[in-house]
Amino acid sequence: MTAIRNYQPSKELLKNRVILVTGAGDGIGRVAAKTYAEHGATVILLGRTSKKLEAVYDEIVAQDSPQPLIHPLDLELATPDDYDLLANAISDELGRLDGVLHNASILGKRTPIANYDINSWCQVMHVNVTAQLMLTQALLPLLEKSEDASIIFTSSGVGRKSRAFWGAYAVSKFATEGLMETLADELDGVTNIRVNCINPGATRTRMRAQAYPAEDVKLNPYPEQIMSTYLYLMGPDGKTVQGQSLNAQ
Numbered sequence: 111m112t113a114i115r116n117y118q119p120s121k122e123l124l125k126n127r128v129i130l131v132t133g134a135g136d137g138i139g140r141v142a143a144k145t146y147a148e149h150g151a152t153v154i155l156l157g158r159t160s161k162k163l164e165a166v167y168d169e170i171v172a173q174d175s176p177q178p179l180i181h182p183l184d185l186e187l188a189t190p191d192d193y194d195l196l197a198n199a200i201s202d203e204l205g206r207l208d209g210v211l212h213n214a215s216i217l218g219k220r221t222p223i224a225n226y227d228i229n230s231w232c233q234v235m236h237v238n239v240t241a242q243l244m245l246t247q248a249l250l251p252l253l254e255k256s257e258d259a260s261i262i263f264t265s266s267g268v269g270r271k272s273r274a275f276w277g278a279y280a281v282s283k284f285a286t287e288g289l290m291e292t293l294a295d296e297l298d299g300v301t302n303i304r305v306n307c308i309n310p311g312a313t314r315t316r317m318r319a320q321a322y323p324a325e326d327v328k329l330n331p332y333p334e335q336i337m338s339t340y341l342y343l344m345g346p347d348g349k350t351v352q353g354q355s356l357n358a359q
Contacts (some may be wrong), residue, residue, distance in 0.1 A: 114348075114356065117338040123345040125150030128204050130249070132185070132242075133214030135162030137317065138264075138310055141333035142211055142340050147175035149341060154179045154200065157214065179203065185214055185241035186233060193248035200252060207252040209260045209344050212242045212286075217317055218278045231278045238282035243289060254301050260344050263290045265307040265355055287355055294353030304352045306343050310336055311359035331359065 129146050133139035135157035147153045147170045155163045155178050163180045170178050181196055200207055218234035219226065246261065253259040268276045269283025287307060294305035314330045336358040342348045343356065 114339045114342040117342050117347075119149060119338070119341045119345060119347070121149060123149040123341060123347070124209075127151045127208040127344075128154065128200070128206050129209035129211065129344060130154040130156060130200070130207065131211045131213060132156045132245070134166055135159050137213075138313060138333045138336075139211070139213035140166050141337065142213060143178070144170055144173065144175075145334075145337045145341065146209075146211075146344065147178060148173055149345070150176065151209075152176045152178065152204065154181055154204075156181045156183055156196075158182065158184045185237050185245075188241060188244070190244055190248070193244050196245075197248045197252055200249075206255060207249060208256045208258065210246070210249060210253070210262070211340070211344070212245070212261070212263045215264060215279075215282070215317075217320055220275050221277060222275060223277060226277050234278035235282050235285070238279070239285045239289065242286070246293070250303075253303050257302055258346055258349060259301075259303040260348070261293070261303060261305045262340070262343050263287075263305070263307045265290075265309045267309060267311065269309070270355070290355070291353055298352050304343075304349065306348075306351055306353065307355040308339055308343065309355065309357050311357060313358075 124146055129151045131139050131143040134143040134155040143153045143155055143166055155166055157163050160182045167178055167180055215238040216234055219230050263286050265287055266283040268280040269287050272280040290305055290307045297303045314327050314332050339356055339358040
């Protein structure tokens, strides 16, 4: 599906909702967390670096949005027990969960498949796919209690049509698309949870600069400019969208 163009969300679109954002300390995750909070959500900031999460926390408080929560967690090292502890903490502190944005991922090496280091391959696949599976499994019981829950995975153009030298990252994004479609089909008509993907496209982020060091960054939009699709899928206006992979641009 194409991007949700000209969408004008209500300022209180996400009022009283609790939304967890992974990779919330930087890039698209940081902007999405601030945007969700600006539209009324209580946001749980999940990421590896406490200092970055604390900075986002301060920015959200400064914009007079609901006070967020911080939960530092390294997806590369986290175990199923860590995810269960997170779910229990959310249940104890907030009593509910209405949305998850799986934003965190790593690029890995840009190198031919024939030369791809197996340890790097496993690292990318774990962070970008397996960790998201474990986190989702732990949070599903909380999401099932919501009257209208949304899970958003982050895809990529190379997760739909791959290109040379994109290696584990491209394969992980194909897997993300498959995980989304499988979970969406399993939950459709059984729960109030909808599951979709967003391909953010070329955006001014650190990962994009790492992948395309020679690119003219001025040609790419800031993360703030692509948030309409993130709001649409997370809020009630996107309630009928299930099992789709949307472009943010």
